[in-house]
Amino acid sequence: MPDLMKDAQPFKFYTRLHLTELTGLRASNLSQLLKLIKKVPGSCIYHHTHRFLQQHQYLSPEPPNDFAYWVSEILGEAALGEELASIDTIRFNTIRALREEIIETIEYYIKNNFFARLKFSSEGEEFHFMKSVSFISPTKYIAYNLSDFAEILKKVTIDSIYFHIFEARLRLEKPANDFSCWIETSLGIKELAGRIANLDPYTYTLDDLRQVLINVIENYVRNKN
Amino acid sequence: MANIKDYIPIAGESTIEDLQLIAGHLKGKVIQNVNSTSLGGGVAEILNRMVPLLRELGVDTHWDQIKGEEAFFEVTKKFHNALHGRPQEISKRDFNLFMDISNWNIKNMNTYGDIVFIHDPQPIALVKKRKKNKWLWRCHVDVSNPDRRVWRFLMNFILNYDSAVFSSPNFSRRLPIRQFLIPPSIDPLSDKNKELPQEVITSVLAKYNVPDDKPIVTQISRFDPLKDPIGVIEAYKLVKKYIDCTLVLAGGTASDDPEGVRVLEEVRKCAADDKDIHVLLLPHSDIEVNALQRASTVIVQKSLREGFGLTVAEALWKAKPVVASHTGGIPLQIKHKYSGLLCRSIEGAAFSIKQLLNSPRYAKRLGENGREHIKNNFLLTRHLRDYMLLFLSVYHKEDVVYL
Numbered sequence: 001m002p003d004l005m006k007d008a009q010p011f012k013f014y015t016r017l018h019l020t021e022l023t024g025l026r027a028s029n030l031s032q033l034l035k036l037i038k039k040v041p042g043s044c045i046y047h048h049t050h051r052f053l054q055q056h057q058y059l060s061p062e063p064p065n066d067f068a069y070w071v072s073e074i075l076g077e078a079a080l081g082e083e084l085a086s087i088d089t090i091r092f093n094t095i096r097a098l099r100e101e102i103i104e105t106i107e108y109y110i111k112n113n114f115f116a117r118l119k120f121s122s123e124g125e126e127f128h129f130m131k132s133v134s135f136i137s138p139t140k141y142i143a144y145n146l147s148d149f150a151e152i153l154k155k156v157t158i159d160s161i162y163f164h165i166f167e168a169r170l171r172l173e174k175p176a177n178d179f180s181c182w183i184e185t186s187l188g189i190k191e192l193a194g195r196i197a198n199l200d201p202y203t204y205t206l207d208d209l210r211q212v213l214i215n216v217i218e219n220y221v222r223n224k225n
Numbered sequence: 226m227a228n229i230k231d232y233i234p235i236a237g238e239s240t241i242e243d244l245q246l247i248a249g250h251l252k253g254k255v256i257q258n259v260n261s262t263s264l265g266g267g268v269a270e271i272l273n274r275m276v277p278l279l280r281e282l283g284v285d286t287h288w289d290q291i292k293g294e295e296a297f298f299e300v301t302k303k304f305h306n307a308l309h310g311r312p313q314e315i316s317k318r319d320f321n322l323f324m325d326i327s328n329w330n331i332k333n334m335n336t337y338g339d340i341v342f343i344h345d346p347q348p349i350a351l352v353k354k355r356k357k358n359k360w361l362w363r364c365h366v367d368v369s370n371p372d373r374r375v376w377r378f379l380m381n382f383i384l385n386y387d388s389a390v391f392s393s394p395n396f397s398r399r400l401p402i403r404q405f406l407i408p409p410s411i412d413p414l415s416d417k418n419k420e421l422p423q424e425v426i427t428s429v430l431a432k433y434n435v436p437d438d439k440p441i442v443t444q445i446s447r448f449d450p451l452k453d454p455i456g457v458i459e460a461y462k463l464v465k466k467y468i469d470c471t472l473v474l475a476g477g478t479a480s481d482d483p484e485g486v487r488v489l490e491e492v493r494k495c496a497a498d499d500k501d502i503h504v505l506l507l508p509h510s511d512i513e514v515n516a517l518q519r520a521s522t523v524i525v526q527k528s529l530r531e532g533f534g535l536t537v538a539e540a541l542w543k544a545k546p547v548v549a550s551h552t553g554g555i556p557l558q559i560k561h562k563y564s565g566l567l568c569r570s571i572e573g574a575a576f577s578i579k580q581l582l583n584s585p586r587y588a589k590r591l592g593e594n595g596r597e598h599i600k601n602n603f604l605l606t607r608h609l610r611d612y613m614l615l616f617l618s619v620y621h622k623e624d625v626v627y628l
Contacts, residue, residue, distance in 0.1 A: 015243055019614040020406040022397035043624045124369065124551070128394035130406060135614055137246055137628040157239040171625065 011149060011182045013141040013156050016163035019133045020047070026126040030075065030117050033067070033127055034106045042095040043131035046171055049089060049098060050132070053162060053206060064089075064202060067102060070127045075119045080109045090200050094173055134167060146187065150217045158206035165201050165209065177201075179213065192220045226274075227414040229281050235413050236606040244606065247613045248282035250628050256616060257338025258288040261301070261347035264509065266447070267409060267535050268344050268365055271608070274412045278609060284616075291334060291348045297326040299483055301347045304379075307372035308346070309451055309530035320378060324350065340616050343386075352385045359619040362386045365409070365532045367553040369395045387619050392533040393554040405615055408554055410608035411538045411599070416511035418542055421519055429516035435473055435503050440522035440582050443473040445514055445539075448488040448506075451530045452476075453550075456571050458495050458502065460527065463575035465501070468582050472496075475505040475517055518543050523581045523588065527574050531555055538603045541565065541595030546588035548577040558603065564595035 025040065027033040037045070048066040064085055072081025083105050092098040110117055121127070141156055143149035153161070164178035174181065176197050184193035195216055201209050233241055258276065260268050272288050279286040293301070300319045307313040327350035336351060340359045343349060345366065352360050362383060368376065368391070383389060388403040397404055411418055430437055442461060446452035454474050461472040474492060489506060496502035507513055518524060524540035524547045531553030538558055540547045547565040549555045559565035566577040581588040617626070 015246070017243065017247065017610060017614055019611060019618060022391060022394060022404040022406050024397045024399035024404065041624070124395055126395075128397060130394060131624065133614075133618060133624050133626065135247070135617060135626045135628055137250070139242070139246065155239060157237070157243055159243065160239075 009182075009186055011143040011178075011186070013139045013143070013152060013160050014136055014163055015139050015157060015160040016167050017135045017137070017159055019135070020051075021131045021133050023129045023131060025129040027129075028121045028126045029119060030071070030077070030080075030106065030110055033070075034103065034110070036129055037067070037099065037103055037106070040129050041131060042099070043133070044129050045095050045099045045102070047130050047132040049102075050166060050170075053166065053202075066127070070121075074121045074125050074127075075116070077109070077113075077116050077119070080106065080113075080116065083109065088200075089170075089202050092170065093175075095170060098170070134171070136163065136167075146183075146189075146192075146217055146221050150214050150221070153210060153214050153217070158210065161210055161213070162206060189220075192217070195220075226277060227412075229278055231414055232606050235600070236604065240606055240610075244282055244609055244613070247610065247617070247628075248279075248284050251284045251613060251616055254285065254339045254616065255337065256284060256286045256340050256342060257336065258286070258342045258344065259291060259334075259336075259348045259351060260288075260344035261291055261293060261298070263288075263290055267532070270417075270535075271409055272344070274415060274605060275609065275612070278605070279612070282609070282613075284613065287338065289334070291326075291330045291351070293326050293330075293347065295483060296322060298347075302484055304346050304375050305366060306451070307375040308366045308368050308379075310367075310370040310372065311451065311530070313372065313375075315372075315375065327351070327353075340619060342616075346379055349379060349382045352382050355385055360386045361388050361390065361615065361619065363390045363407075364396065365392060367393070367396060367530045367532050368398075369393075369553075388615070390615065393557060395553070403618070405618070407608070407611045407615065408557055408603060409533050409535055410603050410605045411535060411542055412605040413542060417515050418539060419515070421512070421515055425512065426516045426520050429513050430520055432513075433475075433503060433505050433517075435471065435517075435520070437520060439501075440468070440470040441473055441520055442470055442523045442525060442578055442582075443475065443517055443521040444525045444527065445518060445536050446474075446476045446526070446528070448476055448485045448492060450484075450488055451528060453527045453529050454488070454492045455495055456529075456574070457525055457527050458492070459571045460525070460574040460578060461502065462499075463572065464578045464582070468579060470501070470522070470582065472499075472502045473505065473517060473521070474502070475507050475514070477507045477509055514539075515543075518545060521545060523548060523578055525574065525578065526550065526555065527568070527571075528552055528555070534558065537565070538599050541592070541599045544589075544592040544596040546581045546592045547595065548574055548581065550574075558598070559595070560598075563591070564598045565591050 025036055027036050052064050068081045068085035071077045087101055141152045143152050168174050168178045180193040180197040183189050262269050276286050276288045300323050303313045303315050331354050336354050342361045344363045390405045390407050391397055392408050444457045493504050496504050518540055524545045526534055526537050526549040528550050533554035537549050537555055551567040551569050559567055561567045568574040568577050
C-alpha cells in the first residue's frame with residue numbers, strides 16, 4: 001500500500017469496502033462460542049466487533065458487538081452481554097489483544113456462573129462465525145491543507161472515514177488513526193492530532209463521527225485565523 | 226428504466242462514485258449470469274435491474290437462460306422444496322431427467338464468461354464445462370435444513386465452483402470452497418417500489434374490488450405452499466373475531482413454478498365462504514403490487530421457509546408495519562419489536578396482526594424504523610457493490626485486498 005504519511009505529503013483519501021465471508025462455523029452454547037473465538041482467524045474477531053459500525057449507522061437497539069448481542073438476546077445472559085458490550089475496543093492496538101480480552105471475559109463469567117454453560121440457542125439462532133474481506137482503494141480526493149481536509153470530509157463516504165479511523169489503526173496495526181498521524185506528521189499540529197486521537201469513535205454513529213471531525217477541524221482553523 | 230445517477234438522491238453521490246471506482250477494476254472481464262427464467266420470481270427481478278446497471282457502470286455483463294421443458298422444472302421444483310426441508314418423493318428417474326436436460330444444456334450452451342455466475346440449482350451442472358474461467362454459484366434458497374440426498378447430489382457440482390454465495394448466515398455450512406454472504410436487495414426506483422400517487426392506489430383497489438373502508442391485511446407472494454397462504458387465512462380468521470378487516474392474498478406465478486396453479490385452487494377453495502378475503506392472481510404488474518402494498522394497513526409474510534423474503538424489504542421500504550415468520554433471511558430484515566414483528570405460528574401471527582391494527586402509533590414507529598434499516602442495508606446500490614466485490618474476490622484470496 002502506498003505510504004499515506006510522508007513528510008509534507010498531501011493526505012490521500014482511501015476507501016474500504018467489504019465483503020462478508022462465511023466460515024460455516026457455528027456455536028449454540030457459551031462453551032462452543034468460547035472454543036471457536038480462540039480458534040477462528042483474526043478477521044472473524046474483527047468482523048464481529050466492527051460490523052455494527054457500518055450496518056447500523058442509525059437508531060439500533062443492538063449492542064456494539066455481535067458476541068454481546070447473541071449472549072444477551074439468544075442465551076439470555078444479559079450480565080455477560082453487558083460486560084462484552086462495554087469492552088473498551090479503542091484501548092486495543094491489535095486484534096490479538098482484543099481477542100484475549102473477549103476470551104478472558106467469557107472464561108471468567110463461565111467460571112462463576114456454572115449454569116450459564118448449560119444454555120443452548122434454539123435451531124436457527126446459533127452464532128455464525130463470519131469474517132470481513134476488505135478491499136482498499138484510493139479515491140479521487142486529496143487534501144493539501146486543513147481547510148481542504150474538512151471540505152473533503154463532508155464529501156467522502158462513511159466507508160472512507162471508517163477505513164482511516166478504524167481499520168488503519170486496529171486491522172493494519174498503525175500507531176494511531178490516519179487523520180491524527182497526517183495532521184501531526186505532515187502538518188505538525190500536535191494539539192489537533194491529539195484531540196482527534198482522543199475521541200472514542202466506537203461511541204458515535206459514522207455520520208455523527210464525520211460531523212464531530214469536521215467541527216473539531218473547522219473550529220481549530222477558525223481559532224487560528 | 227433508471228440509470229445509475231438517478232440513485233444519487235437516495236444513496237448519496239459518494240456511494241455512486243465508489244461503485245464507479247470498483248467497476249473500473251473489473252474492466253476487461255466478461256461476467257455471464259445464468260439462470261432458468263427471465264420472468265417471474267426474485268432472481269429474474271434482481272437480474273432485470275442489476276444487468277443494465279452493471280453495464281452502465283462499464284462492467285461487461287451478460288445474462289443467459291438454460292433451456293428446459295415442463296418435466297425438468299417439475300423436478301427442479303421438487304429439488305427446491307427438498308432443499309427447503311419439505312419431504313419430496315424424488316425418484317432415480319427424476320435425477321436422470323435432471324442430468325439429461327443438464328447435459329443437453331452443457332452441450333449446447335456457450336459459457337463464454339471470464340466469470341460465470343450461476344443462479345440457483347437449475348443450471349448448477351453447467352460447471353462440468355468449466356475450463357480456465359472462474360465459476361460462482363449463487364444459492365437463493367434456504368438450505369439450512371436440506372434433504373440430504375438432494376444436497377449430496379448438488380455437492381457433486383458445488384465442489385467445482387470457486388465460491389458459493391448465500392443470502393443468510395443460517396444457510397452456510399462447512400464447505401471446502403469459499404462462501405460469501407450477500408443478501409438480495411430491492412430497487413427503490415423500480416415500478417414495484419417507487420412512490421405512487423394516491424389516484425393510482427385507489428384505481429388498483431377499484432380494479433380488484435378491494436374496499437378501503439376497513440383495515441387491509443395483505444400478503445403478496447407466489448402461490449406456493451412454502452409461503453403458507455392457508456396459514457395466513459387461518460391467522461386472519463383469528464383476527465377477524467375481534468377486528469373487522471379485509472385480507473388480500475395476491476401474487477403471480479413464475480414460469481419455472483408448475484405448482485402455482487394447484488396451490489391457487491386450494492387457496493380459493495379455502496377463502497370461498499368469506500367475502501372479505503380477496504385472492505388475486507396478478508398479471509406481471511409491478512405497479513399493482515406496489516399499490517396494494519401501499520394501500521395495506523399491515524403486511525404479512527407468513528412463510529414456512531424463505532430464501533430471503535424480498536416482499537418484506539419491499540413492505541418496509543414503504544414504511545409499512547410487517548408481521549413475518551422467523552425464517553430464512555427475514556430476521557436479517559426485521560429486528561423483533563424494532564422494525565417489525567416476527568412470528569413462528571398461526572396464533573403468533575394473529576396476535577401480532579391484532580397488536581398492529583389496534584396500536585397504529587406503535588405500528589407506524591416499527592414501519593419507520595424498518596424503512597431506515599432497508600435504506601441502510603438492502604437497496605440495490607449495496608447489492609451492486611457486493612456483486613462487484615465478489616467478482617474481484619475470485620482473483621484475490623487474501624483478507625485485505627489492495628486495489
